[in-house]
Amino acid sequence: MLRLSLSTQRLAQAILLAGLSVLWATNAQAAEQRCTDLGANCLCSEPLQMTAIADLTDGKRDPNDSTTKECHTDGVNHAGFISHGTPIISTDAAALAAFPAGHGVARFLRRNDNHDGMYFVGGTGTIGTTALDPKYVRIAARWYIYRTPTFDFARENTCQNSKIAQMDGGVVSDYDGKFHLYNYVTWSPAIDCCMHGPGGNPAQSSAQFKGKWWRYEIVISPRSGPGTNIQMYIKNVTDNRSEIKVADMSMDSRTKNLSPPVLMSRILSNNHRFAGTTGICRGWVGISHYVFAGWTTNAGQRIGPALEIEGANIPKPPPPINLRVQ
Numbered sequence: 001m002l003r004l005s006l007s008t009q010r011l012a013q014a015i016l017l018a019g020l021s022v023l024w025a026t027n028a029q030a031a032e033q034r035c036t037d038l039g040a041n042c043l044c045s046e047p048l049q050m051t052a053i054a055d056l057t058d059g060k061r062d063p064n065d066s067t068t069k070e071c072h073t074d075g076v077n078h079a080g081f082i083s084h085g086t087p088i089i090s091t092d093a094a095a096l097a098a099f100p101a102g103h104g105v106a107r108f109l110r111r112n113d114n115h116d117g118m119y120f121v122g123g124t125g126t127i128g129t130t131a132l133d134p135k136y137v138r139i140a141a142r143w144y145i146y147r148t149p150t151f152d153f154a155r156e157n158t159c160q161n162s163k164i165a166q167m168d169g170g171v172v173s174d175y176d177g178k179f180h181l182y183n184y185v186t187w188s189p190a191i192d193c194c195m196h197g198p199g200g201n202p203a204q205s206s207a208q209f210k211g212k213w214w215r216y217e218i219v220i221s222p223r224s225g226p227g228t229n230i231q232m233y234i235k236n237v238t239d240n241r242s243e244i245k246v247a248d249m250s251m252d253s254r255t256k257n258l259s260p261p262v263l264m265s266r267i268l269s270n271n272h273r274f275a276g277t278t279g280i281c282r283g284w285v286g287i288s289h290y291v292f293a294g295w296t297t298n299a300g301q302r303i304g305p306a307l308e309i310e311g312a313n314i315p316k317p318p319p320p321i322n323l324r325v326q
Contacts, residue, residue, distance in 0.1 A: 032045050032047045032289055032291060032306055032307075032308060033306075033307045033308065034291060034303065034304065034305070034306055034307060035069065035291055038291075038293055038303070041293050041294060041295055041301075042069060042291060042292075042293050043069065043124075043125025043126070043132075043136075043139075043292050043293055043294050044069045044070060044071035044072075044123065044124070044125045044126075044291070044292045045066060045069050045071070045290070045291045045292075046063060046065070046066050046070070046071050046081050046122075046289075046290045046291075047065055047066065047288070047289050047290075047306075047308070048063055048065065048107075048108055048109045048287060048288050048289065048290065049065045049105070049106055049107060050063035050064050050065040050089060050107070050109070051064060051065070051089070051107075052064045052089075053082070053087055053089065056080050058080070059083065059084070060072075060073065060080025060081070060082065060083050061080060061081070061082040061083070061087060062079045062080055062081055062082075063081060063082070063087075063109065066079075071122060071123040071124070071125075071290065071292055072123045072124065072126075073120055073121075073122060073123035073124075073266075073268060080123075081121065081122070081123060081290075082109070082120070082121050083118075083120045084117065084118035084119050084120055085111055085112075085115060085117065085118065085119040086111075086112065087109050087110070087111065088109070088110045088111065088112060089107055089109065090107060090108055090109070090110040090286060091106070091107050092110070092286070094148075094211070095108065095110075095146045095148075095213075095286050096108075098146060098211060098212055098213050098238045099213055099237075099238070099309060100213075100237055100238065100240065100309065100310055100311075100312050100313050101312050102311060102312035103308065103309050103310075103311070103312070104308040104309075104311075105288055105289075105308060105309060108146070108286045108287060108288040109121065109286065109287045109288070110146075110284055110285065110286040110287070111271065111284050111285055112284060113148075113282075113283065113284050114280055114281060114282055114283065114284070115271075115273065115281070115284055115285075116273055116274065116275050116280075116281055117272065117273070117274070118272045119270075119271040119272060119285075120166065120268045120269070120270055120271070121143070121268065121269045121271070121287050121290065122141060122143065122267060122268040122269045122290050122292070123266065123268065123292065124265050124266045124267075124292065125139070125265075125292045125293070125294055131263065131265060132223075132263070132265035132294065133294075134223070134224070134263060135296050136223070136294030136295060136296060137221060137222050137223060137295070137296060137297065137298050138219070138220070138221035138222070138223070138294065138295045138297070138298045138299075138301060139219070139220050139221070139223060139264065139265070139267070139292070139293065139294045139295075140217060140218060140219040140220070140267070140292070140293050140294075140301070140302060140303050141217070141218055141267035141268075141269075141290065141291065141292045141293075141303075142215065142216065142217040142218075142289075142290070142291050142293075142303040142304070142306075143215075143216055143269050143287055143288070143289060143290040143291075144213050144214065144215050144216070144237070144287065144288040144289050144306070144309060145213070145214050145216060145269070145285060145286070145287060146212070146213045146214075146285065146286035146287075146288075147209050147210055147211070147212075147283060147284075147285050147286075148210065148211065148283040148284055148285075149210045149211040149283075150210075150282045150283045151209070151210050151282065151283030151284070151285070152273075152275075152280075152281045152282045152283060153175055153176065153177075153206045153209075154174070154175065154176035154177075155176055155177065156206065157279070157280065157281070157282055158275050158276065158278075158279025158280055158281070159273060159274075159275050159279065159280075159281035159282075160274050160275060160276055160279070161174070161272065161273060161274040162174065162175050162176065162273055162281075163175075163270040163271060163272040163273070164179065164216070164269075164270060165216070165218055165232070165267060165268060165269060165270050166266070166267075166268040166270035167218070167220065167230065167264060167266060167267055167268070168260065168262050168263070168264045168265055168266045169184075169186060169187060169260035169261055169262055169264060170183045170184075170185070170186055170261075171183055171184065171230065171260075172270065173218075173232060173247070173270070175206075177203065177204075177205075177206060178195075178196040178197075178202040178203045178204070179196070179197070179200070179202040179204065179232065179234075179246040179247055180194050180195055180196045180197060180198075180202060180247070181194065181197070181198065181230055181232070181247050181249065182194050182195075184255065184258055186260075186261045187258045187259060187260055187261060188225070188258065188259045188261070189258070191254055191255070191258070193252075193254050193255060194252065194254070194255065197246075197247050197248070197251070197252060198247060198248070198249055198251065198252030198254065198255045199245075199247060199248035199249060199250065199251025199252045199255075200231075200232065200244075200245045200246045200247045200248045200251065201244055201245060201246055202246045202247060204234075204244065204246065208236065210283075211238075212236055212237075212238040212239065213236075213237050213238045213288075213309070214234055214235060214236055214237065214238075215233075215234065215235040215237050215243075215305060215306075215309075215310075216232070216233070216234050216269070217232070217233045217234075217302065217303055217304075218230065218231070218232050218233075218267050219231045219232075219233075219302065220264045220267070221298045222298055223260075223263050223264040223265070224259070224260065224263050224264070225258065225259025225260055226257060226258075226259045227250070227256065227257050227258070227259075228249070228258060228259060228260050228264065229248065229249045229250045229256070230247065230248075230249050231245065231247065231248045231249070231250075232245070232246050232247040232248075233245050233246070233302075234246055237305070237309060237310055237313065240313045267292065269287060269290065271285050271287075288306075288309065289306040289308065289309060291303050291306075
């Protein structure tokens with residue numbers, strides 16, 4: 001009799017990774033596997049493998065690839081996921097080639113070249129209200145971003161502003177050579193902060209973001225304070241670099257004991273750029289695989305990578321050891 005000491009968990013992971021190649025080849029518009037794995041903690045998912053985008057009555061737009069656990073933005077009574085700007089369904093060869101080898105992405109969402117102004121993608125884990133159930137004390141959103149090799153961030157060419165994310169309580173994430181979370185003026189105690197971070201390793205060269213896919217994940221806990229913490233993680237998945245924490249409110253004495261004015265419920269990918277009246281912000285941004293999750297405990301939970309994108313980069317289980325014949 002042959003006995004294997006390979007654990008059930010490792011065996012399940014091996015079977016899953018092997019089966020994903022079949023899933024990707026046969027159904028490019030399947031629901032994201034990570035959302036399925038998270039179960040009830042996955043509150044909404046938009047893989048952005050759409051073949052059409054519906055224009056909704058209030059200027060919002062709904063990609064057709066997600067029919068269960070759809071995300072929405074700005075508290076509207078439908079599954080509007082995109083707001084402001086005209087989205088494009090893209091199969092750009094250079095962007096697709098920048099995904100990790102073995103990926104299962106057929107298309108993605110992008111804006112027009114040299115786009116300027118507001119462009120939000122993402123939302124909350126409910127449809128019809130931004131008042132997400134208070135039982136979720138910890139929430140997170142994860143998505144992937146691609147910027148063209150000619151993309152201008154703030155202070156490049158004539159571009160003056162480059163947003164990254166938008167949250168409740170007025171908090172915005174921006175980038176101008178450093179990542180920063182700011183606009184706590186309505187929080188308690190009110191504070192005008194910060195020019196970088198706060199916390200983390202916010203100073204990152206803009207060159208590394210161009211022509212690459214990056215994973216972004218923002219975690220908020222507890223949602224109502226006191227001591228609400230927002231953490232922001234990024235990872236270059238094109239080159240499979242190490243993840244970087246670029247912000248962590250708990251690491252800065254100015255922000256570690258703040259309470260928001262509302263129950264934090266929204267995490268949007270905010271891709272606003274501003275070039276002024278005579279300038280230009282070159283390039284465009286692509287987005288893929290957005291997931292929003294919530295947990296009823298605050299125990300360090302994360303969403304993590306999309307297997308459809310990073311499956312080949314995720315460490316495989318080791319081969320069986322201690323094989324014995326009896």
